[in-house]
Amino acid sequence: MTQYKNLIAGEWVAGASEADNINPSDTNDIIGRASHASAAQVSDAIAAARAALPKWNAGTSQLRSDLLAAIANELFARKEELGELLAREEGKTRAEAIGEVGRAANIFRFFSSEVVRIRGEKLASVRPGIDVEITRDPVGVVGIITPWNFPIAIPAWKIAPALAFGNTVVFKPSELTPGTAHALAEVIHRAGVPAGVFNLVLGTGAVVGDALLSGVDAITFTGSVKTGNQIVRRATERMIRVQAEMGGKNPLVVLDDANLDVAVGCALDGSFFQTGQRCTASSRLVVTEGIHDRFVDALATRLAQINIGPALKAGTQVGPVVDRRQLEQDLRYIDIGSSEGASVRVKGELLKRETPGHYLSPTLFTDTTNQMRINREEVFGPVAAVIRVKDYDEALAVANDTSFGLSAGICTTSQKYARHFQQHAEAGLTMLNLATAGLDYHVPFGGRKGSSYGPREQGTYAIDFYTIVKTSYLSV
Numbered sequence: 036m037t038q039y040k041n042l043i044a045g046e047w048v049a050g051a052s053e054a055d056n057i058n059p060s061d062t063n064d065i066i067g068r069a070s071h072a073s074a075a076q077v078s079d080a081i082a083a084a085r086a087a088l089p090k091w092n093a094g095t096s097q098l099r100s101d102l103l104a105a106i107a108n109e110l111f112a113r114k115e116e117l118g119e120l121l122a123r124e125e126g127k128t129r130a131e132a133i134g135e136v137g138r139a140a141n142i143f144r145f146f147s148s149e150v151v152r153i154r155g156e157k158l159a160s161v162r163p164g165i166d167v168e169i170t171r172d173p174v175g176v177v178g179i180i181t182p183w184n185f186p187i188a189i190p191a192w193k194i195a196p197a198l199a200f201g202n203t204v205v206f207k208p209s210e211l212t213p214g215t216a217h218a219l220a221e222v223i224h225r226a227g228v229p230a231g232v233f234n235l236v237l238g239t240g241a242v243v244g245d246a247l248l249s250g251v252d253a254i255t256f257t258g259s260v261k262t263g264n265q266i267v268r269r270a271t272e273r274m275i276r277v278q279a280e281m282g283g284k285n286p287l288v289v290l291d292d293a294n295l296d297v298a299v300g301c302a303l304d305g306s307f308f309q310t311g312q313r314c315t316a317s318s319r320l321v322v323t324e325g326i327h328d329r330f331v332d333a334l335a336t337r338l339a340q341i342n343i344g345p346a347l348k349a350g351t352q353v354g355p356v357v358d359r360r361q362l363e364q365d366l367r368y369i370d371i372g373s374s375e376g377a378s379v380r381v382k383g384e385l386l387k388r389e390t391p392g393h394y395l396s397p398t399l400f401t402d403t404t405n406q407m408r409i410n411r412e413e414v415f416g417p418v419a420a421v422i423r424v425k426d427y428d429e430a431l432a433v434a435n436d437t438s439f440g441l442s443a444g445i446c447t448t449s450q451k452y453a454r455h456f457q458q459h460a461e462a463g464l465t466m467l468n469l470a471t472a473g474l475d476y477h478v479p480f481g482g483r484k485g486s487s488y489g490p491r492e493q494g495t496y497a498i499d500f501y502t503i504v505k506t507s508y509l510s511v
């Protein structure tokens with residue numbers, strides 16, 4: 036049985052307790068055992084990261100660039116093998132998982148180049164004989180807390196810029212995906228990242244996440260709104276830098292003039308692929324009257340054809356729900372939608388497959404209002420609700436009537452509405468004739484309102500979170 040240990044100060048160490056890593060496609064398949072760190076071990080990891088900081092920061096940018104490139108190269112070379120591990124423990128399909136490992140590799144490669152592009156500014160002072168230089172220092176020890184739904188891409192887009200800009204790291208992955216996190220830590224360690232610069236601590240949010248918050252200089256988090264809000268409050272009490280990417284209740288607006296095939300394709304992908312377990316998933320389908328019935332019929336037909344099965348089986352388009360707790364949440368919301376008076380056009384059913392797993396078919400609600408709980412709260416499963424609207428103006432108002440603001444999509448052939456939506460959707464991302472989910476690795480990512488707190492992640496914008504600006508006055 037594979038054992039996943041913690042990486043603290045360059046050593047692989049056993050923790051205080053253990054937990055099974057269970058395959059959601061086959062709950063009899065125990066993939067490995069994770070050794071959960073104690074709170075004291077988390078403090079050791081923070082101390083190791085702090086001790087390693089001065090030397091890492093003073094090292095050359097070439098060294099940091101070479102190390103990040105070496106990590107990228109190994110991820111590219113092993114993307115099939117690591118993708119299979121990821122699919123086995125998280126439940127997304129083999130193709131999705133391999134694609135995610137490739138995405139992580141590209142992120143490390145991107146930041147290996149960013150290291151040598153860190154620039155400052157030099158200005159003349161308003162006073163004579165003085166120059167002003169603006170440079171960037173690392174923030175210090177960065178705590179990284181990640182969810183299970185992108186178990187290598189999200190860690191990559193936090194770890195790579197943290198290391199690139201001279202910080203040291205203590206990384207706490209989701210307890211549901213320790214295998215991928217451990218494999219990534221091995222790659223980082225093997226690349227030659229010095230002891231203490233990168234530390235892995237496995238375990239639950241209640242123990243490990245909590246201990247992490249008390250010692251680091253900055254914390255970056257992705258996950259639920261509830262946990263994100265707690266973390267932001269804790270971090271601001273300590274006056275440390277914090278970045279939280281949380282949920283979404285993302286609208287996909289479909290206008291009468293949309294290309295029907297495109298719109299149905301966007302809904303299918305954005306709402307149901309990856310089992311709906313994406314913060315960018317389009318769980319609200321806001322559809323104008325003239326296309327409503329045709330759209331719903333065509334989407335229901337496509338939903339009936341989706342192949343749901345074990346993540347690693349050839350031909351599977353949608354894998355299982357990640358675990359029993361998430362499955363129970365999905366089923367609870369399906370009941371809530373029905374009890375709120377929504378019509379159930381396609382009813383989600385528990386499915387039996389060749390192995391015992393958390394298989395759930397899609398649910399499509401119609402005749403819903405934007406005030407229903409299924410349209411206000413994040414479900415995080417293969418569940419979407421159609422909201423019928425009169426015209427574009429009502430569609431935009433409904434799209435924006437939410438406490439979230441991560442992604443917003445529109446399907447239309449009208450340039451006028453497309454442009455207006457891009458300008459007026461209250462979201463961090465807008466998508467035209469594209470699914471609300473699915474991101475590039477080199478551009479900023481983040482939301483508005485309750486979806487995000489703090490500066491943007493990814494691309495050249497990541498530097499704003501991972502560095503502190505210094506203004507130096509020089510008498511010349």
Ligand SMILES: NC(=O)C1=CN([C@@H]2O[C@H](COP(=O)(O)OP(=O)(O)OC[C@H]3O[C@@H](n4cnc5c(N)ncnc54)[C@H](OP(=O)(O)O)[C@@H]3O)[C@@H](O)[C@H]2O)C=CC1
Nearest residue numbers: 181182208209210239240244245258259262281282314415
């Ligand atoms: N926006 C997004 O990308 C995501 C949203 N979600 C939403 O969150 C719901 C629950 O999923 P879940 O994975 O439990 O999400 P959480 O927000 O609870 O977990 C995200 C990460 O935070 C950790 N964590 C939990 N509690 C604390 C704490 N008190 N202090 C520090 N860290 C903590 C978790 O640890 P651990 O789980 O190991 O205990 C995990 O590593 C989903 O149903 C979905 O609605 C989930 C995943 C991603």
Ligand SMILES: O=C(O)CCC(=O)C(=O)O
Nearest residue numbers: 312313314315472473474
């Ligand atoms: O849509 C994507 O590709 C990324 C979504 C994401 O970051 C998330 O669900 O946490």
